[in-house]
Amino acid sequence: MLFKILVGFLCGTAVLATENNTTHAAPVPLLLVSLDGFRADYLQRFPMPNLQLLYRQGVLVEQLTNVFITKTFPNHYSLVTGLYAESHGILASNMYDPVSHKHFHVSNDTDPMWWSEAQPLWLTALDYGYKTATMMWPGSDVIIGNRTATHFSPYNSHVTFQQRLANVTNWILGNDKEQGAMFAALYWEEPDRSGHLYGPDNKEAMGEALKAVDENIGLLVSELKQTGLWGRINVLVTSDHGMAQCSAERLIRLDDCLHRDNYTLVDLTPVAALIPNHDPTAVFDLLNKCHAHMTAYLKKAIPERLHYQNNKRIQPIILLADEGWTIVQGKTDKLPRLGDHGYDNSLPSMHPFLAATGPSFRQGYQVSSLQSVDIYPLMCHLLSVQPRPNNGTLTRARCMLASESCWDVPLVVSLVVGVLLALTTITLLFRMLRSRQTSGPRPFQRLHIDDDDDDPLLE
Ligand SMILES: *[C@@H]1O[C@H](CO)[C@@H](O)[C@H](O)[C@H]1NC(C)=O
Ligand SMILES: *[C@@H]1O[C@H](CO)[C@@H](O)[C@H](O)[C@H]1NC(C)=O
Ligand SMILES: *[C@@H]1O[C@H](CO)[C@@H](O)[C@H](O)[C@H]1NC(C)=O
Numbered sequence: 007m008l009f010k011i012l013v014g015f016l017c018g019t020a021v022l023a024t025e026n027n028t029t030h031a032a033p034v035p036l037l038l039v040s041l042d043g044f045r046a047d048y049l050q051r052f053p054m055p056n057l058q059l060l061y062r063q064g065v066l067v068e069q070l071t072n073v074f075i076t077k078t079f080p081n082h083y084s085l086v087t088g089l090y091a092e093s094h095g096i097l098a099s100n101m102y103d104p105v106s107h108k109h110f111h112v113s114n115d116t117d118p119m120w121w122s123e124a125q126p127l128w129l130t131a132l133d134y135g136y137k138t139a140t141m142m143w144p145g146s147d148v149i150i151g152n153r154t155a156t157h158f159s160p161y162n163s164h165v166t167f168q169q170r171l172a173n174v175t176n177w178i179l180g181n182d183k184e185q186g187a188m189f190a191a192l193y194w195e196e197p198d199r200s201g202h203l204y205g206p207d208n209k210e211a212m213g214e215a216l217k218a219v220d221e222n223i224g225l226l227v228s229e230l231k232q233t234g235l236w237g238r239i240n241v242l243v244t245s246d247h248g249m250a251q252c253s254a255e256r257l258i259r260l261d262d263c264l265h266r267d268n269y270t271l272v273d274l275t276p277v278a279a280l281i282p283n284h285d286p287t288a289v290f291d292l293l294n295k296c297h298a299h300m301t302a303y304l305k306k307a308i309p310e311r312l313h314y315q316n317n318k319r320i321q322p323i324i325l326l327a328d329e330g331w332t333i334v335q336g337k338t339d340k341l342p343r344l345g346d347h348g349y350d351n352s353l354p355s356m357h358p359f360l361a362a363t364g365p366s367f368r369q370g371y372q373v374s375s376l377q378s379v380d381i382y383p384l385m386c387h388l389l390s391v392q393p394r395p396n397n398g399t400l401t402r403a404r405c406m407l408a409s410e411s412c413w414d415v416p417l418v419v420s421l422v423v424g425v426l427l428a429l430t431t432i433t434l435l436f437r438m439l440r441s442r443q444t445s446g447p448r449p450f451q452r453l454h455i456d457d458d459d460d461d462p463l464l465e
């Protein structure tokens with residue numbers, strides 16, 4: 007009996023755990039929002055009532071492991087392609103391409119050449135007959151493969167969050183002439199700007215910046231409610247990277263180690279990229295012993311876990327500063343920024359978060375971590391778009407979906423153990439009662455005990 011109940015219990019869970027069919031229903035619009043530089047632990051350190059309200063009705067991923075280098079452009083392109091930087095080609099804020107001899111800087115980024123090693127979701131979704139919209143998302147004003155999103159706006163820091171939001175909701179809603187956008191991406195530059203300016207440890211200044219960010223989330227929710235989109239749209243709120251506290255006490259001066267004639271500098275901090283001018287080995291040796299808080303790598307020796315090697319735009323030598331350290335060239339004491347990012351993507355301070363809400367998501371569900379490259383296959387799944395080859399997987403994100411019944415393994419184990427214990431106790435009690443009944447001076451009663459008694463004398 008015990009065995010039968012146990013088997014029944016396990017089969018029941020197996021049936022419940024099978025995939026539901028609702029994911030194959032017609033997709034609803036998807037809005038991807040990036041709050042630049044939103045370090046994961048800001049959620050614990052500062053009150054964020056509107057954001058909390060949003061993820062309590064949906065899913066919160068406490069930490070996202072983002073891609074190296076933990077800079078704005080590489081990570082924004084990873085979010086919409088699911089690729090590591092080495093595979094999408096946007097490797098840093100400053101790049102040099104040794105084949106075309108071109109230079110890239112984030113303020114001069116519209117040459118398609120830099121972006122064409124990958125195809126962002128706002129283009130792939132066009133092939134499925136969808137309209138798409140991007141609001142100042144890095145790279146979205148670039149004509150990639152002769153195309154842009156159906157609607158886009160070039161970057162302009164003077165346009166408020168509210169103005170950006172109003173246009174995005176209009177694009178999603180559509181009108182008599184044009185069908186609404188099924189995929190929209192919205193970029194906002196805070197709390198990154200304040201994080202650089204004040205440093206993440208400045209509780210007062212960051213508190214104020216994050217209060218404003220949270221109010222923007224409040225605006226987002228009320229705008230979606232007002233336009234009737236709330237409940238009929240999936241919303242992802244995430245970020246590209248975190249922020250580390252820097253200090254004038256933690257400067258690494260390259261001029262202390264070698265002459266500027268020895269190398270050509272492509273990018274400086276916290277990941278420097280440089281090309282040795284004459285003797286690469288001698289230059290590497292000087293850099294290798296330059297500072298205890300800076301690691302020098304020859305391109306071929308860059309650790310595999312960083313996925314930052316297989317691209318011609320990665321220079322022969324890179325230097326990686328330890329968390330909170332800043333690389334400078336000159337003999338200066340001046341710190342360029344109180345907060346910075348770009349460091350090793352295994353550092354929690356570099357990690358952003360993810361909040362997801364809408365009809366496709368579970369409610370009140372929390373996950374401790376996910377890879378940021380997994381967001382792309384998740385979005386493709388939500389839109390029923392075939393994902394292009396990428397470095398993420400839907401497997402890790404599946405449990406966030408309402409259509410999936412995922413069992414918490416420890417919970418299932420404790421349930422099974424609990425049921426087993428209860429059954430064992432019941433069985434023991436039953437046997438005790440029975441042995442009490444069958445023992446003692448009442449021989450005739452045994453004859454009335456029903457058929458499954460296996461006493462051979464009674465047959
Ligand atoms: C599967 O979808 C149906 C229809 O929407 C729903 O009623 C049901 O609760 C879902 N089952 C599970 C296990 O999620
Ligand atoms: C799943 O969805 C498909 C397409 O909507 C439908 O044809 C099929 O009957 C559904 N299967 C179940 C088990 O509900
Ligand atoms: C921007 O980049 C283009 C192409 O790489 C270059 O020709 C141009 O001089 C750059 N403009 C500025 C202002 O740096």
Ligand SMILES: *[C@@H]1O[C@H](CO)[C@@H](O)[C@H](O)[C@H]1NC(C)=O
Nearest residue numbers: 118119122149150151152153
């Ligand atoms: C882009 O358009 C130009 C001119 O119409 C055409 O020559 C070129 O082949 C197109 N490139 C791609 C990648 O489609």
Ligand SMILES: *[C@@H]1O[C@H](CO)[C@@H](O)[C@H](O)[C@H]1NC(C)=O
Nearest residue numbers: 158159162165169170172173
């Ligand atoms: C928003 O839409 C209005 C009206 O179409 C347009 O004039 C304005 O330039 C748009 N702003 C942005 C930032 O896209």
Ligand SMILES: *[C@@H]1O[C@H](CO)[C@@H](O)[C@H](O)[C@H]1NC(C)=O
Nearest residue numbers: 265266267268284285288289
């Ligand atoms: C570095 O540059 C200095 C000054 O130009 C030169 O004397 C020295 O040989 C160079 N060293 C290396 C390793 O390139």
Ligand SMILES: *[C@@H]1O[C@H](CO)[C@@H](O)[C@H](O)[C@H]1NC(C)=O
Nearest residue numbers: 089090093313394395396397
């Ligand atoms: C990432 O994905 C691309 C495209 O499929 C692939 O070429 C590359 O090898 C992948 N990188 C890793 C480390 O698996």
Ligand SMILES: [Zn+2]
Nearest residue numbers: 042043078246
């Ligand atoms: Zn950023």
